[in-house]
Amino acid sequence: MPVKATAEDMRRIHIEPVPDDQKVEKAIQYLDEMRKKFRSFVLAMESCVKCGLCAENCHTYLGTRDPNNIPTNRAELIRKIYRRYFTLEGRWFGKLVGAEDLNLDIIEQWYSYFYQCNECRRCAHVCPFGIDTCEVTMIGRQILHWLGIVPKLHADVGAAMERTGNHTGLTKPAIVDTLEFLSEEIKDEFGVDVEFPVDKEGADIMYVPSSADFLLNPYTLMGAGMFFTYIGANWTIPSTITEAGNFGLLFDQQHTMRHNFTRLLHAAQKLGVKKIVWGECGHGWRAWKMYLPGMADLPIRWPITHIHDEVAYYIRTNQLKLDPNKIGRPVTLHDPCNYVRACGMAETLRTVIRACVADFREMYPNKENNFCCGGGSAILFDDPEMYQLRIKFSQKKAEQVRATGVGRDGNGILCAPCSICKAQLYPMVEEHQLGVEVKGLIDLVGMALVWK
Amino acid sequence: MTYFIAQILPYITVTVFIIGVIYRLWRWAASRIVHNITLSPFPQTKTEVAAIYLREIVLFNNVFKFDRPLWVGAWPMHIALLNVIGGHVVGFYFLGKQFVYLGASEALSTYLSNLLGTVFGIILLAGLLYLLYRRIAIDKVRQVSNPSDYLMLLLLISIVSLGNFMRLVPEYGMHYEPVREYFTTLILFQPAAIPEGNPFFILHLLLAQILIMILPFSKLMHLFGMFGMRWIENRIYKEPAPGLPNVDVAAARARGTGLPSAGSTDVA
Numbered sequence: 035m036p037v038k039a040t041a042e043d044m045r046r047i048h049i050e051p052v053p054d055d056q057k058v059e060k061a062i063q064y065l066d067e068m069r070k071k072f073r074s075f076v077l078a079m080e081s082c083v084k085c086g087l088c089a090e091n092c093h094t095y096l097g098t099r100d101p102n103n104i105p106t107n108r109a110e111l112i113r114k115i116y117r118r119y120f121t122l123e124g125r126w127f128g129k130l131v132g133a134e135d136l137n138l139d140i141i142e143q144w145y146s147y148f149y150q151c152n153e154c155r156r157c158a159h160v161c162p163f164g165i166d167t168c169e170v171t172m173i174g175r176q177i178l179h180w181l182g183i184v185p186k187l188h189a190d191v192g193a194a195m196e197r198t199g200n201h202t203g204l205t206k207p208a209i210v211d212t213l214e215f216l217s218e219e220i221k222d223e224f225g226v227d228v229e230f231p232v233d234k235e236g237a238d239i240m241y242v243p244s245s246a247d248f249l250l251n252p253y254t255l256m257g258a259g260m261f262f263t264y265i266g267a268n269w270t271i272p273s274t275i276t277e278a279g280n281f282g283l284l285f286d287q288q289h290t291m292r293h294n295f296t297r298l299l300h301a302a303q304k305l306g307v308k309k310i311v312w313g314e315c316g317h318g319w320r321a322w323k324m325y326l327p328g329m330a331d332l333p334i335r336w337p338i339t340h341i342h343d344e345v346a347y348y349i350r351t352n353q354l355k356l357d358p359n360k361i362g363r364p365v366t367l368h369d370p371c372n373y374v375r376a377c378g379m380a381e382t383l384r385t386v387i388r389a390c391v392a393d394f395r396e397m398y399p400n401k402e403n404n405f406c407c408g409g410g411s412a413i414l415f416d417d418p419e420m421y422q423l424r425i426k427f428s429q430k431k432a433e434q435v436r437a438t439g440v441g442r443d444g445n446g447i448l449c450a451p452c453s454i455c456k457a458q459l460y461p462m463v464e465e466h467q468l469g470v471e472v473k474g475l476i477d478l479v480g481m482a483l484v485w486k
Numbered sequence: 487m488t489y490f491i492a493q494i495l496p497y498i499t500v501t502v503f504i505i506g507v508i509y510r511l512w513r514w515a516a517s518r519i520v521h522n523i524t525l526s527p528f529p530q531t532k533t534e535v536a537a538i539y540l541r542e543i544v545l546f547n548n549v550f551k552f553d554r555p556l557w558v559g560a561w562p563m564h565i566a567l568l569n570v571i572g573g574h575v576v577g578f579y580f581l582g583k584q585f586v587y588l589g590a591s592e593a594l595s596t597y598l599s600n601l602l603g604t605v606f607g608i609i610l611l612a613g614l615l616y617l618l619y620r621r622i623a624i625d626k627v628r629q630v631s632n633p634s635d636y637l638m639l640l641l642l643i644s645i646v647s648l649g650n651f652m653r654l655v656p657e658y659g660m661h662y663e664p665v666r667e668y669f670t671t672l673i674l675f676q677p678a679a680i681p682e683g684n685p686f687f688i689l690h691l692l693l694a695q696i697l698i699m700i701l702p703f704s705k706l707m708h709l710f711g712m713f714g715m716r717w718i719e720n721r722i723y724k725e726p727a728p729g730l731p732n733v734d735v736a737a738a739r740a741r742g743t744g745l746p747s748a749g750s751t752d753v754a
Binding site: 069070071072073074075076077078080081082083084085086087089090091095101104106107110121122123127129130131132155158159160161162163164165166169221225226227228238239260263264265266267268287308309311324325327328329337338339343344346347348353354355374375376378402485486 | 521524551629716720731741
């Protein structure tokens with residue numbers, strides 16, 4: 035299981051850890067609140083018929099063969115407690131109907147297995163009833179958060195979100211500095227002049243990049259800068275919310291997630307923009323597109339679209355000149371789970387990639403049926419135990435990539451238009467020896483743009 | 487004993503069933519849809535939403551696509567189950583003559599009623615036995631099973647076996663008329679004794695009532711649950727329109743925005 039946040043780490047994100055002798059009682063109390071609040075959770079608890087279809091459709095089970103990684107069994111870790119305390123049959127018949135009393139060992143199991151779920155929702159997509167085990171995982175993680183049990187990675191990111199409005203703790207000087215550096219890189223490599231305006235009041239468009247782009251995915255930022263410059267947009271990047279992601283979705287969907295939602299609305303209002311365009315982040319796009327409207331404390335006066343949707347629009351209306359032969363390498367597309375299953379972007383990604391790349395090969399299965407990269411919901415831990423698990427979680431993905439043949443000559447590109455996918459796949463393509471380089475989608479747009 | 491099973495228990499069964507189902511459905515309805523958890527596919531019209539529902543319910547689309555060996559057992563079993571239950575209702579009410587409304591003669595109708603009942607009864611039993619086999623023999627299905635999953639299958643198999651036995655062994659068969667009379671007395675709250683001398687019928691009646699009573703407290707609530715879950719996830723979602731404000735790409739390109747010779751970033 036991932037390294038846990040210390041009591042100090044938890045206090046920094048405003049949670050007083052619950053002492054061991056009260057954990058069971060508190061967990062049951064929080065579970066009671068959750069089951070009264072979330073219909074999706076109750077249905078997952080009561081409507082599953084244990085048909086077993088989800089088992090071989092989940093990459094974590096396929097990679098580890100651990101029975102608790104079967105989605106319905108992952109849900110069963112909570113379901114058996116739910117049955118015991120909240121249903122007649124559980125109270126009366128106990129083990130016969132799969133009901134169990136809660137204890138500290140089971141809470142530890144919750145921690146282990148809810149942080150082995152990538153929240154990719156493939157199980158929900160394939161389930162005959164649409165039972166969403168991701169909802170169960172999210173609620174499990176929420177209960178654990180309130181108990182004070184969170185991975186150190188997530189807790190530290192939560193603290194960074196509150197401090198700086200982004201996951202990696204970037205301050206405004208660091209943001210400005212990096213963007214100046216990237217302007218020079220673009221000039222060197224592509225020969226065009228791109229400026230990245232930061233906190234420009236009166237800009238029409240607010241672009242929200244993933245903060246990981248500043249550290250790990252420079253070509254994604256460069257590609258976005260080139261796109262906005264190419265179309266002559268009056269745009270800006272906000273320094274107070276330089277984050278396309280929202281880790282709150284991944285462990286605390288109330289206080290932490292809401293905090294960044296509020297930052298966005300404040301920034302959009304202060305800068306007086308007309309439209310907000312989102313950067314490459316999968317779970318973030320799901321949070322901002324689907325969760326923000328229900329949780330915003332202020333009116334949302336700005337349409338919010340994804341940069342891929344905008345690029346696809348300009349491609350479809352023949353306003354972007356792209357040369358698919360500039361990138362002379364075979365490319366395959368990894369459909370990020372949250373883009374295709376939660377946000378309906380499968381065709382948009384293809385409109386863009388086909389315009390940018392001549393040798394594009396689909397992997398199989400793809401679109402909504404695609405398998406997760408194995409890093410989803412920030413299972414990006416680098417302690418030895420979890421790192422080995424990440425290799426197993428990405429096993430299915432590796433098979434898919436190998437089958438496309440793009441890595442055969444060692445110069446393939448694996449296009450993964452999501453920040454967490456990139457963070458997972460950068461090391462995993464080496465571990466699985468796939469012969470490919472990981473790039474985002476906007477990276478390819480920047481590389482394929484024809485300026486004259 | 488027979489008196490209890492036939493003339494008292496039915497009232498308890500129906501009460502427990504109705505109150506149980508209402509209670510469970512009320513608990514679902516009292517909880518909320520908090521977040522937008524729309525899931526693929528992304529229907530754009532109400533017709534597309536209805537199509538999703540129908541494909542799943544009528545054809546078991548997801549099971550077909552993602553676990554064919556399961557579909558081979560589950561789909562025929564459910565189709566047979568619906569026909570058997572429907573046949574009970576329609577057959578008893580019309581005494582096997584329901585196909586007269588489709589243009590058949592009375593004799594043909596009775597023949598069809600018997601034939602369909604027999605065939606679907608056998609398919610249903612075969613399906614259930616296959617599903618039980620899967621739950622015992624296949625690793626992934628065994629790993630997800632609780633004792634109650636096996637017991638439920640055994641209960642269903644018992645009920646269907648008894649029904650098939652009565653259908654296939656003439657001396658223990660039940661005719662429509664006496665059963666219809668019996669149900670009529672139940673509905674009128676003047677319960678009369680059931681026809682004597684058929685222990686298989688009594689057992690079938692008892693086990694069926696047990697099934698009906700435990701339904702609200704079991705996974706069989708999936709018959710309502712599948713609608714509840716899809717109602718949350720398969721919704722129309724409309725995107726805001728793409729296209730960026732104050733952007734004139736042609737003009738920007740004509741100006742040479744971004745090209746070193748034309749100067750750096752220009753603002754429209």
